[in-house]
Amino acid sequence: MWRSEDVTTTIKNKIGLGVIGCGNISMTYLRNAALFAGVELRACADINAEMAAVRAHEYNIRALSVDQLLADPEVDLILNLTVPAVHFDVTMSALDAGKHVFTEKPLATSAEAGRKLVQAAKAKGLLLGSAPDTFLGAAGRRARLLMEQGAIGKPVSGTAFMMGRGMEHWHPNPQFYYQPGGGPVFDMGPYYLTMLVNLLGPVVRVMAMATKGQDQRLITAEGPFQNTSFTVGTPTNVLSLLEFQCGATVNFGASWDVFRHSNHPIELHGTEGSLRLPDPDTFGGTVSLSARGADWQDFDSDQQLFGVRNWPFDAPDRANYRMVGVADLVRALHEGRAPRASGDLALHVLEIMEAILLSGENQQSVTITGSVAQPPLLGEDEARSLLV
Incomplete structure (x- = not known):
């Protein structure tokens, strides 16, 4: 069990990070770990021992079994990068072992399971965080600052669209993306919904329609x-309609049955x-503001903190700073506060996603009973202080 008196000593000596799940997404986290202060890679584990050995060799850390990793006294924080179907089991096992946890999204495959994780972390005095942390990037911080400055006044409406052809044309084993706990809402929805909650606050009601474009998918x-x-x-x-506590309503569409479209990812009015x-x-990316119908004023983030293009490594075309949420969790541990990319935030997003699918199934509106406070704005000085 984590003891509060251990915080200062461990922060000073860096938090020991253990990674469970060594697949495609792990390469981003493992490489980015060196950018952030207060955390040090110690070990990794995977159901495929050979994959864990490969990652361990690449980053000069130890390859362990999952049980060994959870029992390792040099590991204080577990980074759960497993497939969604086992997020709950791995995270709960880590909490039971007395480890703080940051998990890839979604927090779990059901809101009920997500609530158990949040409750367990609080009962054990441990911090729980969850991806996505993209809202802490340059574009997300700029948009949040503009909203707090009242740039668009009282939010009234908006749109958010995530549309594409799915995963089977690029991912070698995409089957899990198309099962319960996956799909465009559970897989990609967290990015859009987390950003919207960050900007507008909690959702209180959902209405949706849901279909399948194809019953069978061919892996190419x-x-x-x-x-x-x-x-x-x-x-x-x-296709869904979200009602926010602030009174705004937003159309959110998520589809893997679209070849091409011209909708902007997110617009708020x-x-x-x-x-x-x-x-x-x-x-x-670029955040744009139109004040009372004026021409768009662009705020580009290519030269801003966590906005510089750094991915893919060999030919960067976008900013990818996954790990900033982990760094903020470590800082939160030091400061005795909740992390911005918290389990509570991820749980609320999970409740929204579950309500969207439920509404699509029963063709009725669904009330969101849970709520969450907007995470505090990550200021530029604090963001910079997270770096090595």
């Missing part, structure tokens, strides 16, 4: 499953103007 990506088909087990085309945001799956 290179790999062991190329040219094989699989059954789709969750909606892939969802208020009594004094309109705000346009880039893809919330990245940390950078």
